[in-house]
Amino acid sequence: MPQLSTADALDEVKEWFAQLGLFRAACVGTNTTGMNVLEFADASIITILPSTADQENFIAAAVSATGYNDMAITDLTTTYKSFEALLDHWNPLITSIALYLWSLAVPSLQGTASADFWKAPVSTAFPSKSTDPPWKGVMDGLASVFPPECLTAGFQQKINNAFDANGTKISDIVPQIATLG
């Protein structure tokens, strides 16, 4: 079962934000000036890139920077509404976060199939309350690579509440973290 070390998994998360920065740099206009990372991640693509020329130019620059060479105009105009959703197509943040959590889960879940970890209850993978180790360590690790506006105190509290709720699975908590906020 391919797994990553905790450090490598955190690097993957960091890389996701770096690639979001490359998307931002590929926006030809100045509409993104003054936006923080979360605002850009959530920004409407067709608002930032309204014309076909802007979209074509974004694709040329983004493909050159990232290697995602199958980007289509319809990805920008129809399929994906935000830059976060667009990037998730080629580099799903869910996967990076899941691999990070997997690297810190209890030994009995290490080396299993990814599907087994995905459907495991969080209380099995991290047998503690949200305020105790190891989950606190998980969140501290994420806070070290997330821009502050993407993991605010309120958002962390929301995640912790979900963690403490009965029956929450890894497949519930990971997508919630990946929504950013």
Add this chain to the structure above:
Amino acid sequence: MSAVVRSRILKVALALTVVMAPIRAVQGQEPLVSATTYVRYPSLTPVTAVVVNIGQFGTATYSAVETALKAPNWTCASPDFYKVAVVDKSLRVVRSLKIRAVNLPDRDKSGRPLTRCDGLGHPAVIDLILGSQVSTTDQIQVFIYADKQQTKQLFASDGKLSFTATSFPTFTATPQAAPGESLNNGATRDVGQLNVAFADQNLFGEDLVDIYAKSTDLFSTDAEDAKSAFGVTGGFQRGLFSRWYSPYHLEQTIQGNQMATNLSTATTLGFNTLPPWHWTASGLNNGVIDAPLPFEPAIAVQYVHRFEQLVTKKTPLLSENDFTVNPALSWSNISFPFVCKLFNHRKTTAEAPGTPAPVCLGAQLDLGLWYLPLDLTASKSERVDGYGDASILIPLSDFGFASTALSYVTKGDPMKFQLRITYADSVNAANNYARTRQWTFGIEALK
């Protein structure tokens, strides 16, 4: 453990994976397979492909790759381990589609294109580039196998995939009856006509440059039919710079009527791009003027040579050679934020991130030039005709009375309508570059 035992364990594991794997992605995630057509840059070659999403943790395809990586010789970059087929409603394979290549759209940490899958989300998608024609009505099923013989199936999609468009050659021939059609000799008569259209967006499947051909023709049962025509175009296109969208094309068209009593050839060179614009942020993003997007420049050069001309009462004799150079630029999305203070602009809701500031007064500009070196003026100098238009755009939301007095026009939502005032000094190339100047006023809906 012997090789035979290991092989049996692997077979059982593969079989279990197929049985247990859900067909659909989990709620809120992307579909596991999708259809796409895209244009590679800078070659500008069109591609029709099935995208398999293998990078979403917890999905059937992620697990399939996880399992496949244990199989000997498995590689996600080889078409041998996939099958794409057109199926009927009972998932019976009607025909298999050729997979021309597998594209892994991602890079490794050193920046080189990926050549293998790591099972950790890199690449997150793989493109199965099709080499067979597929229509928009075809229902497509996608399979992943652990072996080249395609006996150990790891994943099968639900067979409901379809394309909304493809890049394969198109050909249509539409017969029609045309009663009372005008003839070149001035008479009219009932004729039969055949409309023929052909287009191949990528003639040779080249990856370096896009070479294309297209033809639009109308053949008639009467050779004197004034509408009979043929036009065959061949050309190539490519981006000039790989990191900046800068496409150019060079194409040759031969056109005429059915009997070639009217016959000409046109050579066209075109180029368009966008200038870098971030450097304007301080000068063009302030309280007075906001122009966040650049103007769009383009240039078209055309040489026309007329071999034969059919002169009639409706079609005068034209010069044997025409040469035109037509640079143009279009600049939209210009606004003047300070006007909002003057108009006491009404805000309806809080702005979401990425939402542009409200526009209270906008502007749009188009400029161009026709340079005709073979067409001399009365003073024997080469002809140059400039043209352009300027528009002032005023959203109806600027006017407090718009939502009530103009409710029929605005449907109660003045935010979605604007007043456009345009002054145009235009030159009509289709009418011997005749010049007209006019003001126009109108209310238009915003998308």
